[in-house]
Amino acid sequence: MDPTTVTDLLLTSSSWLWANKFAVGGWIIAIVAFVAVPFRRAPSEARSWLLVFFALPWLAVVGYGLIGRPYFSAKRKKHLEALPSLNDRILPLVNGSCKPPELSSDNRSVERMAYGIGGFAATKGNRIEMIGDYDAAYHAIVKDIDAAKVHVHLEFYIFRDDRMGQMIIAALERAVLRGVQCRVLVDALGSYWSLVRLKRRLRHVGVVVHDILPLRRRLRSSRVDLRNHRKIVVVDGMIGYTGSQNVWDVLEQSGRANKDLLLRVEGPVVAQLQAVFAADWYLETLEELSHEQFYPSPATSGDCTAQIVPTGPENPDVGVDLIFARAMHNAEAEVVITTPYFIPNDAVISAIKAAVIGGVRVKLITPRKSDHRLVGLAQRSYYSQLLSLGAEIHLHGPDFLHAKHFRVDNEVSIVGTSNMDVRSFELNAEIDLVTYDAEFAERLQQFETALLGECERLSLDEWSQRPLHLKILENTARLMADLI
Numbered sequence: 001m002d003p004t005t006v007t008d009l010l011l012t013s014s015s016w017l018w019a020n021k022f023a024v025g026g027w028i029i030a031i032v033a034f035v036a037v038p039f040r041r042a043p044s045e046a047r048s049w050l051l052v053f054f055a056l057p058w059l060a061v062v063g064y065g066l067i068g069r070p071y072f073s074a075k076r077k078k079h080l081e082a083l084p085s086l087n088d089r090i091l092p093l094v095n096g097s098c099k100p101p102e103l104s105s106d107n108r109s110v111e112r113m114a115y116g117i118g119g120f121a122a123t124k125g126n127r128i129e130m131i132g133d134y135d136a137a138y139h140a141i142v143k144d145i146d147a148a149k150v151h152v153h154l155e156f157y158i159f160r161d162d163r164m165g166q167m168i169i170a171a172l173e174r175a176v177l178r179g180v181q182c183r184v185l186v187d188a189l190g191s192y193w194s195l196v197r198l199k200r201r202l203r204h205v206g207v208v209v210h211d212i213l214p215l216r217r218r219l220r221s222s223r224v225d226l227r228n229h230r231k232i233v234v235v236d237g238m239i240g241y242t243g244s245q246n247v248w249d250v251l252e253q254s255g256r257a258n259k260d261l262l263l264r265v266e267g268p269v270v271a272q273l274q275a276v277f278a279a280d281w282y283l284e285t286l287e288e289l290s291h292e293q294f295y296p297s298p299a300t301s302g303d304c305t306a307q308i309v310p311t312g313p314e315n316p317d318v319g320v321d322l323i324f325a326r327a328m329h330n331a332e333a334e335v336v337i338t339t340p341y342f343i344p345n346d347a348v349i350s351a352i353k354a355a356v357i358g359g360v361r362v363k364l365i366t367p368r369k370s371d372h373r374l375v376g377l378a379q380r381s382y383y384s385q386l387l388s389l390g391a392e393i394h395l396h397g398p399d400f401l402h403a404k405h406f407r408v409d410n411e412v413s414i415v416g417t418s419n420m421d422v423r424s425f426e427l428n429a430e431i432d433l434v435t436y437d438a439e440f441a442e443r444l445q446q447f448e449t450a451l452l453g454e455c456e457r458l459s460l461d462e463w464s465q466r467p468l469h470l471k472i473l474e475n476t477a478r479l480m481a482d483l484i
Contacts, residue, residue: 052480076213079283080314086282086290087119087275093295094271095121101305106330107436110412111307113326114434117318118309120275126267127302128433128440130415132403132447137245137262138164144235144264145171150293151181153277155212155232157190157417158246161198165247173205184209185280187228190246210284226313229417229428231262232277237296240270242308242431243415244404254371259396261403261447263415263433266301272308276431279310304437311418312429319425320418320432325351327412331360336407336448338365340400341372342379343421343481349385356390365451368397375421377477380470387460394455401451410441422481 101124103111111122131137145152145168152175159165172182184202188195188211195211202209212228233241243262250258265273278289311319321344328335328351335355342364344352355362364386370376383393406414416432418424435441 076283079286083279083282086279086288089288089290090275090278090295091119093290093292094275096295096297100124101436103305103436104411107411110323110327110330110434111436114307114309114323117311117315117320117322118307120272120307120309122305122307122434122436123268124303124305125298125301126265126269126304126306128266128304128306128435129264130443130447131243131262131264132260132450134245134250134258134260137241137243137260138167138247140262140264141233141241142167142171144233144239145175148175148178148180148235150236151183151234152236153183153232153234153274153281154247155185155228155230155277155280156247157187157227157229157231158248159184159186159191159198160194160248160253161201162194162249162252164249165194165198168247169201169205169207172202172207176206182207183281185212185228185277185284186210187212188214189225189227190229210281212280212284225427227428228280228312229424230276230280230310230431231417232273232431234270234274234277237274237294238266238270238298240265240273242273242417242433244402244417250400250402254400256371257399258402259399259451261405261415265306265433267298267304267306269306269308269433270298271295273431276308276310280429304435304440306433306435306437309416309432309434310430311425311432313427314429316426320414320416320430321345321347321425323414323432323434324348324406324420327406327408327414328352328355328360328362330411331355331358331408333360333409334407335360335362336365336445337363337420338401338403338405338448338451339420340367340370340402340404341375341419341421341423342366342382343375343423344382345422345425348420349382352386352391353389362391363394363448363452364391365394365396365401365448365455367401368395368456369400371400374477374480377474378481381474381478381481383458383463384460387458387463393458394452395458396451396455399454403451405444405447407441407444407448410438410445412436413441413444415444 101122115121131140152172175182184207186195186198186209191198199209199211213226231242231245241262241264243260245260245262274294278294281287281289309320309323325347352362370379386393404416404419413435414432416430418430418432424430
C-alpha cells in the first residue's frame with residue numbers, strides 16, 4: 001500500500017477517534033465495567049450497574065465512584081478491627097444479666113439465627129411499652145431524661161434543632177446541670193441540614209456530641225451513602241428506647257405527619273442496647289464505654305422474652321432479611337409486614353411465596369404515596385407479583401407510614417429501624433428488637449388493626465388497570481432497585 005494512503009488512513013482514523021472521543025471513551029468504560037463490576041457482587045446488583053454503564057457510561061463512572069463499592073476507609077476498617085476486643089470486655093457485663101428463655105423449636109431457630117447475626121442472645125424478664133403517638137414518644141423520653149442520675153446516651157439518624165429537638169436538648173441541659181453525663185451520636189448525612197447548629201447547641205449546654213461517618217471522612221471512603229440508621233436512647237443503663245422515630249418535627253419539616261412506633265424497654269435487653277451504642281461511640285471517638293457503671297444489673301421488669309439485633313455494612317453478607325425469611329418459613333396462620341419501603345430481595349420473595357402456598361395469610365401495610373419518587377416506583381413494581389402470589393397489599397394514608405415492624409402469628413415480632421429493602425439488609429447500620437412473646441404480639445396486632453382502618457386494600461384487577469406509562473416507569477425503576 002502506498003505510504004501516502006497509509007498516512008491518510010491514519011490521519012482519518014485519528015480525526016474520527018478525536019471527533020468521537022466521548023463515544024469511544026464510553027465504550028471503553030463499559031467494557032472495563034463488564035469485567036470489573038461482577039466481581040464479589042450479587043448478579044442482580046451487577047446487572048443493574050452494567051445497565052447504567054452501557055446506557056450512561058460517563059455518569060456511571062461518577063456514580064460508581066461515589067456509591068459503587070460498599071467499603072469503608074482504611075481508618076474506619078482499623079477501628080472496626082478493634083471492636084471484637086472491646087466486645088470481649090463488654091459482653092460478659094451484658095450476658096451476666098441474661099436469663100435464658102424457654103422457646104419452641106421454631107422460635108429457637110429464629111433466636112439462634114438472630115444471635116448468630118447480632119451477637120446477643122434472647123433474654124426473658126423484660127418489660128416493653130409501645131408508644132404509637134408521635135408527641136407522646138418525645139414526652140416519655142424527656143420524662144426519663146429528667147429522672148436520669150448517671151448518664152444519658154442518644155443515637156439518632158435524624159436529629160433536628162426544631163420544636164421536637166429543642167425539647168430533648170432542654171432535657172439534656174437540665175441533666176448536665178445535675179451532673180449527668182450526656183452523650184449524643186447523630187448520622188452526618190441524616191442530620192446534615194441542622195448538624196452544625198445542633199452540635200454547637202449541644203456542646204454549649206455541656207453535651208458530648210459526635211456525628212457518625214462525617215462527610216469530610218466519607219469522601220475519602222469508597223461509598224458516601226453508607227449511613228447509621230439506628231435510633232437508641234439509654235438512660236442510666238436501666239431504661240432504653242428504640243424503634244422507627246427520629247428526633248424532628250416531621251409535620252413542620254415535610255408538611256406530612258408520620259406514623260411511627262417507638263418502644264420503651266426495661267430489663268436485661270437494655271444492656272444490649274447499651275452495648276450497640278458503646279460500639280458506635282467507640283468507632284467515632286475511640287472512647288471505650290466498658291465500665292460496669294454502664295451495665296448495671298437490671299431488676300426483672302416483666303415477662304417478655306426479647307433480644308436486640310444490630311446489623312450493618314461492616315458485615316453485609318448477613319442481614320435482618322435472613323431473620324424475616326426464617327420466621328416466615330415457620331408461620332402457620334398470618335404474617336404482617338409493615339414498612340414504608342418495600343424493595344425485597346429473592347430470599348424475602350421466596351419466603352412470602354412459600355408462606356402463601358402453605359395457607360398463610362400475608363399482609364403488606366405500606367404507604368399509599370412514598371416520600372421518595374424513584375423508590376416508590378421501584379416498590380410499586382413488586383405489587384403485581386405479590387398480588388398474583390395471593391398476598392394482600394394495604395395502602396395507608398394520608399399520613400406517611402414510617403413505622404417498621406413485622407409479626408408472625410403470635411410467636412415472633414420484630415420492631416426497629418429496618419425497612420424491607422436492600423439498603424436496610426446490606427448498607428445501613430440498623431437495630432431491631434425481636435420478641436417471642438404472645439402478649440406483645442397481641443398488642444402489636446392491635447396497632448396493625450388501627451393502621452388497617454386507615455388503609456385501602458389493593459386488588460389485582462384494579463392494579464392491572466393502571467396506565468401503561470406507569471408500568472414502564474415502575475419496571476425501569478425496578479432495574480435500579482439494587483442501587484437505590
